[in-house]
Amino acid sequence: MNIEDIFSSKLRMKILKVLHNVGELNVSEIARRLNINYMSASKHMKILEDENILQHKHFGRIRLYRINEKSAKAKAVQNLIDTWQHQNNK
């Protein structure tokens, strides 16, 4: 996927921001925090996972998502969020 396609979605940015700030969450909890429905959260998270920016781990029926620390793309996204939040808090 092209960079403009990935970042053109407000929801995907919100998901990345939440996971960057919180660490790891399951889909329902992300949907609850962002006030969106489960299907929508799940769809966007799959896109981010396909791009290797997110990864998940299974615990029985529970899937916990986190930012993929090994991915260079994910690191770039984290840097971007950090810089943005830092500048806005100044």
Place this chain on the structure above:
Amino acid sequence: MAQRQTVFKDETKLDINYIPSRLPHRDQQLRLLKEFFAFALQSPEKMAQRVIIAGDIGTGKTALSQRFGADITHEATTRGKKLRYIHVNCREYRGSLFLILQHVVSTYHPNFPKRGYSPEELLHTLTQVLDEQDAYTILSLDEFESLIEKEGSDAVYKLTRLQEMRQNKPQRLSLICILRDLKSIEQLDASTKSTLQSNIINLRKYSKQQLIDILNDRISTAFKPLTVPEGTVALIAEIAFSENGNARFAIELLWRAGKHADADNLDTVIPESARKAVSGIIPALRKSDLTSLSLHEKLFLFSIAKLFEQSQKADASFTEVEKTYAVICEEFNKSPHTHTQLWKYLKDLTNHGIVETETSGTGSRGRSTVISLPRLPAHELEKELRTLLDKEQ
């Protein structure tokens, strides 16, 4: 404003949650506990340990376990072992295995979802988490009786036999079970009992001299030098000794005595400060016991206290209390719990020695349960509960 005069150097050292760096008269038991878990510092994967610590209120069970936990975690870290000590008060988790395990898992994954799986799945998750992180846990189950009462043998069996379901894999979970009376274990079935009863540390009640040593130890860290005379220490030890050698009670009394001395603008804690403190303390019941009650247990106990305060009677029937409880719930804008639920609360409060119950003789209208409050002044109890309930509003 002029600086307030105080006898305290650091009153947090008298807090119920403070873990002292040394435990007078419990060093031998601490050494024994460390011996039981010596393997955890060398080859933790080779075995899982189960230890029972038993003893009456204020005999140092919790302090012993927590001191051990802090020491072993520190030692394990210096040796590069991922060992975590997790202390859980089962009563605060309503004796539910699910809630207890959820707490344990959340120490590794703080945002782990709260719903959507069974205790078995959670137990499996816990071992998966520990395997993935190559970590080991010593789980200390304080007020273990609550877990036994609520869940029975099944839950305890699952916890203790966890390893058998995963042969030839590293052993990850050890247990310390803390309880007041070994009789509680009797309720468990034979196989569960046998998995638990290998290592027992029994704590006997403190003598008066031992209480004096404990008090002096705390005084040296919590009070300014020469502010607590020997006579006051002896008096507090004497009172606490008559309260079943309860060290927790002694320390709480010491703190209160210090507060009275401060309020009276004294530069030492005189015996009279201790006397004043004891008259203001609820005997046989600590604030911590009340705090750990659920909202409706508090409302139910509050109803009992209120009923006794208003009626000046020595006892009351369960029906009378139930009616008062309904009114109290209305006052606090809560919907009342059912009759069966209230029965459970009554049983629980009786087990903790807060209230006493008796079945009245068979009269013309059948049996009824009579409730009394023999150890506590109703107005004091009502006051304490009112403060706690207002805080929860």
